[in-house]
């Protein structure tokens with residue numbers, strides 16, 4: 001059954017500073033409404049022409065459906081891996097094109113997608129250029145809710161993000177570049193890489209290949225989907241960076257065991273484990289989070 005996998009929702013962002021593959025297609029400009037009219041209106045925030053900082057704009061499904069949508073078969077999305085859903089055709093708009101249609105400011109180089117369960121996916125420009133994420137609106141020609149009813153699969157709608165064929169670019173220790181696959185997307189936010197990842201940089205200076213910096217890369221792609229620092233990241237877990245930092249410092253064995261297999265520590269845990277993480281990967285994550293407690297102590 002797909003539902004459990006979808007419970008973890010990922011979202012994306014769009015960028016306009018990198019040369020984007022789809023730049024050639026003409027895209028109309030969407031008009032944002034200051035109020036919500038329907039439950040499936042998409043919320044839009046951040047670096048968007050005409051939108052005040054902190055303001056929320058709304059765009060309807062009908063308006064989104066007028067964009068030049070593309071249809072493609074999904075090859076290897078873990079959310080569509082079982083026999084009934086394998087090889088589905090999805091219809092949607094490339095994420096970078098959605099950002100352009102929303103009026104993304106030229107400096108915006110990261111898009112994030114927030115899900116109804118507060119899971120959040122982040123799409124820096126390099127990810128978008130490499131993986132070509134698609135903001136999906138239909139499955140096999142119908143809206144996700146109708147498809148879910150027909151197939152008795154989980155309903156990832158009204159919006160989700162997927163890829164025609166995701167191929168990881170690299171591995172950091174035993175962590176493979178993580179596909180960002182949010183479902184039940186509620187909000188798209190336009191931001192910058194600097195504003196998003198800057199506050200998460202480890203306290204202190206470290207060589208690029210050091211365990212701390214490797215831990216930073218892993219935390220950004222993985223933990224940040226459900227853990228947060230102020231208004232950066234997902235808050236599905238209810239635990240912020242400070243709590244993870246304290247645990248990594250005060251109870252490193254607990255921190256590592258929880259990261260690998262939460263249910264081995266707490267049978268009621270909801271977090272999914274990371275059984276593929278080896279000792280070096282866990283040590284890198286621990287070293288990264290510990291830098292935040294050092295920073296606190298110096299003050």
Ligand code: HEC
Pocket residue numbers: 008119218219222223224225226227236237238239243244247254255258259262268269270271272274285
């Ligand atoms: C898909 C969502 C999700 C992701 C991704 C995620 N977590 Fe969690 N995490 C949770 C939730 C939810 C909890 C709250 C307890 C529970 O239900 O498991 C939690 C709790 C924890 C705790 C226990 C905190 C406590 O209060 O005892 C630790 C430690 C932790 N996470 C570490 C990590 C690390 C490290 C990463 C990245 C490698 C990570 N998590 C990625 C969802 C997530």
